[in-house]
Amino acid sequence: MKRVSNRMMQVIDHHRTAFVGLGLTVLVLASVAAGLYSENLHQRQVIQAARVQASIVADSLSGALAFGDQATVSQITTAIRANPEIEALIVLDDKGIPVAHYGETIALLNGRNELRTSDGFTVRVPVAEKGVVLGTVILKQRSEPLELRLARYAGAALLLVAGLSMLTIMAFDTRALARGNRRLREVMEERERAEAALRQSQKMEALGRLTGGIAHDFNNMLAVIIGNLDLFIRRYPDADPKMLRFVSGSQEAARRAAALTQRLLAFSRRQPLDPKATDIGRSIADLSDILRRTLGDAISIETLRAPGLWRANVDTSQFETAVINLTVNARDAMPEGGKLLIECANARLDQSHAEAGDDVTPGDYVMVSVTDTGTGMSPEILSQVFEPFFTTKPVGLGTGLGLSQVHGFVKQSGGHVSLSSEVGRGTTVSLYLPRSLEVSDVPVADRIVRAEHGRRDKIVLVVDDEAGVRDFVCEALTDLGYDVLSAENADQALDIFEEGTRIDILLTDVLMPGRSGRELADEALAHQKDLHVLFMTGYAQDAIVHNGKLDAGTRLVKKPFTIEQIGAELERLERTGDS
Amino acid sequence: MPKTLQNLFTAIIALLLTGGAAASQPTADLETAVKATYLYKFAPFVTWPDPPGDNLTLCIVGADPFGDVLDRAIAGQGYNGRPFRILRLPVVSTDSGCAVAYLGGSGDQSVASALKALKGAPVLTVSQNSQAQGMIDFVNQQGHVRFRVDLAAASESHLKISSKLLAMAVSVRDVSGGPQ
Numbered sequence: 177m178k179r180v181s182n183r184m185m186q187v188i189d190h191h192r193t194a195f196v197g198l199g200l201t202v203l204v205l206a207s208v209a210a211g212l213y214s215e216n217l218h219q220r221q222v223i224q225a226a227r228v229q230a231s232i233v234a235d236s237l238s239g240a241l242a243f244g245d246q247a248t249v250s251q252i253t254t255a256i257r258a259n260p261e262i263e264a265l266i267v268l269d270d271k272g273i274p275v276a277h278y279g280e281t282i283a284l285l286n287g288r289n290e291l292r293t294s295d296g297f298t299v300r301v302p303v304a305e306k307g308v309v310l311g312t313v314i315l316k317q318r319s320e321p322l323e324l325r326l327a328r329y330a331g332a333a334l335l336l337v338a339g340l341s342m343l344t345i346m347a348f349d350t351r352a353l354a355r356g357n358r359r360l361r362e363v364m365e366e367r368e369r370a371e372a373a374l375r376q377s378q379k380m381e382a383l384g385r386l387t388g389g390i391a392h393d394f395n396n397m398l399a400v401i402i403g404n405l406d407l408f409i410r411r412y413p414d415a416d417p418k419m420l421r422f423v424s425g426s427q428e429a430a431r432r433a434a435a436l437t438q439r440l441l442a443f444s445r446r447q448p449l450d451p452k453a454t455d456i457g458r459s460i461a462d463l464s465d466i467l468r469r470t471l472g473d474a475i476s477i478e479t480l481r482a483p484g485l486w487r488a489n490v491d492t493s494q495f496e497t498a499v500i501n502l503t504v505n506a507r508d509a510m511p512e513g514g515k516l517l518i519e520c521a522n523a524r525l526d527q528s529h530a531e532a533g534d535d536v537t538p539g540d541y542v543m544v545s546v547t548d549t550g551t552g553m554s555p556e557i558l559s560q561v562f563e564p565f566f567t568t569k570p571v572g573l574g575t576g577l578g579l580s581q582v583h584g585f586v587k588q589s590g591g592h593v594s595l596s597s598e599v600g601r602g603t604t605v606s607l608y609l610p611r612s613l614e615v616s617d618v619p620v621a622d623r624i625v626r627a628e629h630g631r632r633d634k635i636v637l638v639v640d641d642e643a644g645v646r647d648f649v650c651e652a653l654t655d656l657g658y659d660v661l662s663a664e665n666a667d668q669a670l671d672i673f674e675e676g677t678r679i680d681i682l683l684t685d686v687l688m689p690g691r692s693g694r695e696l697a698d699e700a701l702a703h704q705k706d707l708h709v710l711f712m713t714g715y716a717q718d719a720i721v722h723n724g725k726l727d728a729g730t731r732l733v734k735k736p737f738t739i740e741q742i743g744a745e746l747e748r749l750e751r752t753g754d755s
Numbered sequence: 756m757p758k759t760l761q762n763l764f765t766a767i768i769a770l771l772l773t774g775g776a777a778a779s780q781p782t783a784d785l786e787t788a789v790k791a792t793y794l795y796k797f798a799p800f801v802t803w804p805d806p807p808g809d810n811l812t813l814c815i816v817g818a819d820p821f822g823d824v825l826d827r828a829i830a831g832q833g834y835n836g837r838p839f840r841i842l843r844l845p846v847v848s849t850d851s852g853c854a855v856a857y858l859g860g861s862g863d864q865s866v867a868s869a870l871k872a873l874k875g876a877p878v879l880t881v882s883q884n885s886q887a888q889g890m891i892d893f894v895n896q897q898g899h900v901r902f903r904v905d906l907a908a909a910s911e912s913h914l915k916i917s918s919k920l921l922a923m924a925v926s927v928r929d930v931s932g933g934p935q
């Protein structure tokens with residue numbers, strides 16, 4: 177029904193000009209016809225009036241004319257003269273001799289009984305009684321003066337013009353309306369697309385919040401487990417080797433669990449990122465050994481690097497994790513073997529890309545696409561793959577977190593991901609990473625010289641509301657040669673500063689009940705200008721992190737960490753503080 | 756004054772257009788001509804009780820002052836499509852078939868006896884300057900040929916006379932008697 181009326185609207189739309197033209201023509205013809213009819217009617221009225229007038233005159237004159245009563249004849253003609261519509265009148269007797277007259281009419285008749293002229297109508301009637309002709313009356317009836325008639329037609333014409341313009345305006349109006357409707361439809365479709373994209377991103381956001389919350393708690397627990405196992409091995413290096421094997425096995429498992437929670441955090445975009453200008457091509461080249469091992473012999477690998485490749489502003493290690501995740505997926509999709517292609521190229525996304533996809537900001541990107549010749553995915557699967565824990569793989573083989581990490585990382589970095597897949601042919605995942613505008617590479621000096629054991633004369637204040645974390649950190653720091661103080665929260669820690677205790681390093685959790693680590697650090701620095709501050713967090717959505725990126729000059733250690741990691745951070749802190 | 760039709764018409768025009776002011780006394784010929792036309796012109800203002808047959812008969816009883824002037828005047832004319840016919844009689848009676856009878860009077864039958872003969876019959880009687888007057892009686896008034904109407908006599912004969920004719924009469928003797 178709706179379609180039918182739409183169709184009709186289209187037909188009308190299409191032939192609108194013809195309809196309007198037809199309408200105008202009909203209107204004009206009708207007006208002309210009405211004008212002619214009115215003119216004709218007027219003429220007939222004039223003729224009728226002339227005949228009647230002449231008959232009346234003839235009738236009233238008959239006696240006077242028959243018996244030569246000139247006075248009466250004159251009297252009657254004079255009376256007729258008062259009628260302005262009668263322009264001329266002549267009375268002839270039975271011999272055709274004029275008896276009375278005014279105006280000029282006879283010449284006009286020329287022997288005819290009636291004569292129509294533009295200005296009126298002349299009629300000749302016999303004066304007769306019972307068939308006896310007693311004379312003749314010739315009378316000219318004026319038609320309405322031209323200007324009066326024109327004025328009347330001008331009125332009609334005005335109406336016509338008004339009607340025409342109304343019709344025209346209506347026609348244009350409906351055309352504008354149709355245009356407006358079309359535009360409205362477009363806008364509505366655009367909005368629907370945008371809403372769908374928003375719903376999708378809100379869904380991802382909600383999932384992220386959920387997984388992020390769980391991952392955070394998990395992370396803290398893992399920090400305790402890893403830390404304690406670490407401590408055990410350090411404290412009891414001479415323990416039963418069998419026991420040490422168990423412990424290191426547990427350590428390994430805990431580390432894998434930690435890696436998993438990192439992915440969860442990555443998906444929830446709470447992974448603290450440290451974006452740097454990264455040469456994507458080189459990163460991939462560096463990864464090639466790992467990738468080859470991951471893929472096995474049945475799958476060949478090809479990498480294409482476009483010349484003049486821009487650098488991307490990403491966290492290198494997260495990027496590498498993403499590439500490994502994509503490679504693992506590609507391998508799993510090609511159990512019979514196949515080919516993996518990794519391409520890097522510059523990509524400039526404009527407004528049209530921005531409108532087509534979900535929240536894409538136009539601009540320069542470095543594109544990395546990973547293409548396999550595997551099984552591919554159906555559209556239903558394709559629409560869910562970014563969701564955490566979505567997997568089609570058997571239990572134990574898939575976690576459903578690989579693409580979640582990829583998606584979270586790319587989004588958090590300010591880029592976007594596009595997927596295309598065809599069942600039986602393969603899949604391409606393209607990452608668009610924001611182009612770095614930095615001029616030169618920041619020299620990476622990640623390898624830290626392990627500090628020697630022994631006293632250092634440095635006091636570290638450890639603040640964490642989790643007793644497990646606090647205890648592990650304290651133990652680890654004393655092992656590294658630091659003197660350690662501890663506090664459960666910011667208030668306790670500030671009491672220590674207020675007592676006048678000199679603290680070299682403040683090592684604090686960020687998210688705590690009461691004041692945050694950030695607020696604590698600010699107040700502590702007010703007490704002691706040369707204080708070094710190191711934050712510990714597993715949770716990036718904290719006061720020290722803006723948009724998931726570290727503030728310049730802020731030091732952060734990610735939970736869970738090993739003793740080596742915290743030691744290296746502390747040393748780096750001391751070095752930057754000294755320089 | 757030449758007795759030609761041409762001249763007669765000219766005279767009539769002159770009379771009509773000038774209102775007859777110049778000619779205070781119509782000449783005998785002119786007067787007769789006018790009367791001749793009046794004679795048949797009375798007819799259309801009169802309604803007879805019975806259809807008058809194929810012709811409408813104008814009778815000249817006794818002396819005939821009109822001659823062929825009358826014959827020419829009625830040429831081509833007719834009463835409701837019935838041509839006028841002229842009948843010249845020495846004596847008139849109800850059987851003469853006259854619709855209009857001009858009573859000239861003669862030795863054979865005086866105007867009065869003619870009137871008596873036609874009394875009550877549907878015949879429009881016309882007389883002039885006579886002691887005994889017909890229903891219409893010609894008179895001379897300020898040089899114009901005029902007439903009197905005896906409506907009572909017409910009514911007795913069941914003739915209806917149009918008010919248009921009455922309006923032209925110098926006097927009308929009504930049914931109730933006496934001139935109006």
Ligand SMILES: Nc1ncnc2c1ncn2[C@@H]1O[C@H](COP(=O)(O)OP(=O)(O)O)[C@@H](O)[C@H]1O
Binds near residue numbers: 569575576577578603
């Ligand atoms: N390259 C690919 N080819 C075919 N299917 C894929 C590919 N990458 C991902 N998928 C599908 O997406 C699902 C989710 O992938 P992912 O989030 O990485 O978790 P996992 O690999 O642990 O299952 C996979 O189970 C698989 O069905």
